[in-house]
Amino acid sequence: MLNRNDELKELALKEMEAHRETVAGDHHRSHFHLMPPVGLLNDPNGFIQWNGVYHVFFQWMPFKTDHGAKFWGHYTSTDLVYWELAPTALTPGDWYDKNGCYSGSAISHEDKMLLFYTGNVKDEEGNRETYQCLAESTDGFHFDKKGVVLNLPEGYTAHFRDPKVWQHLDKWYMVIGTQNLDEEGRVVLFESKDLKNWELKGDVTASGHQELGSFGYMWECPDLFELDGTDVLLFSPQGIEAEGDLYQNVYQTGYLTGKLDYEDGKLSHGSFNELDRGFEFYAPQTTLDENGRRLLIGWMGVPEQGEEHHPTREHKWIHMLTIPRELNYVNGKLIQRPVPELEVLRHQKVEKTANLSNEQIEWADMNGTVYELLLQLRKVDGSFSIHFRNYSSMVFDSKEQKLTFKRESFIDGKEESRSCSIAEVNELRFYVDASSIEVFVNGGEEVFTSRIFPNKGDDSLVFNAVGEVEFKATRWKLN
Incomplete structure (x- = not known):
């Protein structure tokens, strides 16, 4: 008898088969961008090169072209150009993620690939619970859920999600996007020696801190990394008012640069810079590949920005990911180039x-x-x-x-x-x-x-x- 996770994987597979020709028949379908096999795609997750293979997971709702209880879809490539659809990685089949396996990241540790993600739970009244969860794989394709590794700390609402994990010296660090109880956006930092017990260091930075001023009610999809001698914090703030040519989309994506003090968990930084000037760009994620390049892939979409009007919905799919881009930090600015x-x-x-x-x-x-x-x-x-x-x-x-x-x-x-x-x-x-x-x-x-x-x-x-x-x-x- 199938457990709930296996049952959901079977249902997703049947949905792909049922609508394969409908999706393929759309003249708007992608030729060289990653798109969902069916249904809705949003944030890229778990971007990593592991044992020579690039892996890109993605937020996925296979049963409709609206948002819902998200799965993790999965693509792999050996060259960043030709990608193959892999088996579904995560499904919302457990008590701690029953309303969605939300965004997260991947790391390599002790010959395993580890996925950290947010488990979303809502009760019958719609009240939200949030859990940071772990899944492991020995082959990069089949994942064993290990359950909750981090509960919601005091001082933050249940909009607490999208863990990005990395190693610095002999410790592991995790940033999470959230809001405080006054509904002000921020990014928080955790530290761990064993990837299972996490200590809260505090806010990396937040709305109202340093040069930001009032800066939105929620920050999503943080990513913190060192690039060309500078620490970079990517995140997607929500609740920013348009200002001239800036912040024209419903929600934004951009970055802060400076220096992270790993002892007190604070990032000293300057002003916020938008990462992309177009209509559809959100929730990017980076990885450091085996050639030492900092690579980025983003979602070619924005939440709540005309999604119901996309014509591809008639063909049972919506949204794509960007092409992979290589990042450099030059003269105070993030430079993005298509990978060669x-x-x-x-x-x-x-x-x-x-x-x-x-x-x-x-x-x-x-x-x-x-x-x-x-x-x-x-x-x-x-x-x-x-x-x-x-x-x-x-x-x-x-x-x-x-x-x-x-x-x-x-x-x-x-x-x-x-x-x-x-x-x-x-x-x-x-x-x-x-x-x-x-x-x-x-x-x-x-x-x-x-x-x-x-x-x-x-x-x-x-x-x-x-x-x-x-x-x-x-x-x-x-x-």
Whole structure:
């Protein structure tokens, strides 16, 4: 007789089989991004390279395209390019996670892969309980739940989740996103010698601390790591008001940099910086791979931001993950670059050069739906725009020193935009998939990540100049 966890895995497998053709028949389905086999995908979890294999787990609701009692889906890869769907890793089948195996992280310890995650529980009145839980695997595919390792400490609400675990010297550390009893966002730090008994060190930092000011009612998905000599805290705050071009999405993602004092558990830091300027980016997670690279994958979505209007829901799926990115810290800024492994996808290279003066141009052999486009700008005197598939565009205005991504809203069809101030643009790299676009500006100095939903058959790529513009365009189709 199957236990509840095995029963849920069987039900998820049947759901995948039942809707396989429906998902595959969607012209918006991904060609080179990770997406759910069926249902809803959100936060990446447990990103790790273990015994030479990359593992990305993900929050997954297999039975509908709404949020619910989450599973952990699982993909593996040997090269960050070609991924295989692995058996479901975690299911909400125990008393401590019956309303969802929420986000968490993975580590390697004593020849095992260990998953730390938040068990979500709600009683009949909807009151929330939260537990930090552990699961172990000896092969990286089959996981044995070990139960609760950390209960909710005093001083915080039950919105206490998303453990990220790492080792520093001879001890283990865990950060968790939460809010205090006054509903102010913060990240807390725990310390352990054995990964089972955890001591609370206190708040790493919080709303109202240092240069932050009042900064939201809840912080999710923290990730704390050292990069190029600086400690970086990634997190996703909720409850930030829009301010000019900043904080335009319903919820944000960004980072603080400084120095973590492991003795008192405090991070000395400066101001908050948004990590991505696009419409859909949230809950990223990083890992340090065997080559010493700090890699990042994010969720190409935002909670409660028009999710009910995504057209892919008609085909029984919603949301994707970003491509893997390599991080560096340069001149006080996080730089994100696509991992070079993705270059293996390139074929059918086309190169063009142009000197436009108040004109537009479209080369038929550069049109397409799935490609990488590198634009090297040699001169921009005025403004320059690139229009993708009659649906979205990227515009740089050299006089205003502003870069703007525009698209047709999938909610009401009106034009909407996201912008950042930038003195000059000399390079734009676009990764265009059937229903997404990721834009890397000046070698990863800024990034725009967004979903796009053009009509089937719309594959135009149009360049337009108001003033004088010189550029070289290189396009590769992607397998």
